[in-house]
Amino acid sequence: MAGKLKMQQIAVMTGYSVSTVSRVLAGKSNTSPQARSAILRSAQEFGVLDELISGRLLINGVIIFAPDRAFNSRDDTFYNEVIKGIVEAIAPHDIYIRYCGLEEQQADLKLFLKKASDSNINAMIIIGVDDPTIHKLAATLNKPCILINTTDREMLLDNVSPDHRAIGFSAARHLYQQGHRRLLCLTSLRRDTMVSRLEGVKEAARYFHAPFDEALNLVVTEGFGAVESEAALERWFSQHSQEQWPTAILCAGVFMAKGAQQVLQRRNLTVAQEVSLMVTDFSWTLSEPFSPALTAIQVPCRELGIEAVHLLQNRITRPHTPVFNLMLQGRLLVRDSVIRTTRSIPREHA
Structure with a gap:
């Protein structure tokens, strides 16, 4: 009544x-x-x-924009899992979902406007598209729009993403707390998100007054595969003296760690006992067989899609609230591939 x-x-x-x-x-x-x-x-x-606000979504249809590979789990498991999170959160509501592929940079603007302007579409979710022109256009369409795992430098749209800098910091902090000082970071930097994660590693080095020289403590690859990582790390080891070898390697994924393990085995270096190995990766990849079990920071994934739908509801019901970023933290999984060396590095206070 x-x-x-x-x-x-x-x-x-x-x-x-x-x-x-x-x-x-x-x-x-x-x-x-x-x-x-x-x-x-x-x-x-x-x-x-x-x-x-905690009940039905006040929309009839939503469109998800993402790189084409996101719609195939074999091409991009991460983004495909994010989409599954969106579908899971929307499932209780009587809402239909449409999908459209866009390039991460220099996206097709006409295609975006055509799809986003459809009268049956009331809201948008954009995953992994860094093109600032797309962000500006989305902000002018008078439809709620949420970004996932991207950088909106104009601060026009709500965004949810893993807190990549904090994830990098947490991973390196764990290694420094186990007494490691010669840390080698093996990563790809093809997206801004991975650059942020590296900045977190550097921040941890400063926090613990540990050395971090990119020429000595960083190996950069184009992708995240085992073969490429193995080749890049092999070159690094061949170019550096044994006194410079790391006591711990931090990899941006399980497959990179598999490549690193091959390099260590050729040098008769045992994972954990002689060189600790740690990764940042997603839950399904961390379930890959690896001996010893990998210590890791588990990066949030499907949760991004679920939280994006909650942000969408908030933006619909409170359209004039300030634009904000929701940063999801990673989770430390302590397993067998990292052991303490001598002692933890104390935090020095000024």
Whole structure:
């Protein structure tokens, strides 16, 4: 009864019929943008949106933009898992989902505008597309839009991503706390997110007053595969004296760690006992067989999609709140591939 009374009050305040109010609050798309805006604004004043914020999504259709490989689990498991998280969070609602592939940079602007401007699409989620022009266009379409795992330098759109800098810091901190000072970081830097993770590693080095010289403590590859990582690390070892060899290697993925293990085995170096090995990676990759079991920072993945839907609901019900970034932390998994050397490095205070 209270719900009907509030709908009647919203109808009186806005000049629209009760049936139109009902359609808007049910998330149906067969209303004009003007009606939708007026009714949602009035619903906010009457407190109706506060009641709905943990309930139904007030949209009829959502489109997911992502690189083409994201829609095939064999091409990009990470983004495919993120999409599964979105689908999981939307499943309880009567909403249809559309998909569209976009390049990470220099995306097809005409295609984006065509798909995003569809009258049946009320909201957008953009995954892994760093093109700033896409972000600017999305902010002008008067439709709620959430970014996932990308960088919006104009700060126009809400974004959810792993806290890559904190993940890098946490991984390196664990190694430094185990007494390691000669740390070698094996990573790809093809995306800004991985650069942020490396910055976290450097921050940890500064925090523990440990040396970090890119010429000595960093090996960069193009991708994350075992073969490429093995070749790059083999070159590094052949170019450095044994006194410079690391006591710990931090890899940006399990497959990179497999490449590193091959290099260590050729030099009769045992993982953990002689060189500790640690990774940052996702849950399904960390389930890959590896001996000894890898100590790791588990990077959030499917959770990104779930939280993006909650952000979308928040943006719909509270459209004028400040734009913000939601950063999800990683989780430390202490296993067998890292052991303490001599003692933890104390944190020196000025």
